Amino acid sequence: MNQPINIRKAIKSFRYAGIGIYSLFRYENNAKIHLLAAVVAFIAGIYFNISNIEWCIIIIQIALVWAAEAFNTAIEKIADMISPTYHPTIKIIKDVAAAGVLTLAISAIFVAGFIFLPKIWDIFQTIY
Numbered sequence: 001m002n003q004p005i006n007i008r009k010a011i012k013s014f015r016y017a018g019i020g021i022y023s024l025f026r027y028e029n030n031a032k033i034h035l036l037a038a039v040v041a042f043i044a045g046i047y048f049n050i051s052n053i054e055w056c057i058i059i060i061q062i063a064l065v066w067a068a069e070a071f072n073t074a075i076e077k078i079a080d081m082i083s084p085t086y087h088p089t090i091k092i093i094k095d096v097a098a099a100g101v102l103t104l105a106i107s108a109i110f111v112a113g114f115i116f117l118p119k120i121w122d123i124f125q126t127i128y
């Protein structure tokens, strides 16, 4: 408890987490979709020149979805290791973990809608 902070160990942990981020977006199909959605939101944010608060909300929302996807993937890997063949409890575990991601992905769609739809609407009104 009263040991000094081990900087080398902390740097190592960052490196392992970086490898985790790489393998998440390199190998997981759903993570790739979330990455693409984040890129689209980022480009839209720049295009519509959104406010600092809006950027904060978008970034928090992206981080929530990515983190949920990371935890879901980790749970899936553990589940596959424990039970490579069908098991009813594994089904519930995987379905519930996926529900966590879906919940945050739906909230991301609402957040994006509330931030970007009025701005898209404004553009339509100036055109027509």
Ligand SMILES: Nc1ncnc2c1ncn2[C@@H]1O[C@H](COP(=O)(O)OP(=O)(O)OP(=O)(O)O)[C@@H](O)[C@H]1O
Residues within 6 Å of the ligand: 028, 029, 030, 076, 079, 080, 083, 084, 085, 086, 087, 088, 090, 091, 092, 094, 095, 098
């Ligand atoms: N061992 C298992 N036992 C019971 N049901 C399973 C098992 N493996 C997968 N399932 C069912 O299939 C669904 C999809 O599981 P899967 O592991 O293929 O996830 P995924 O979302 O397709 O992700 P990925 O493509 O990254 O593996 C689960 O939500 C669960 O309902």
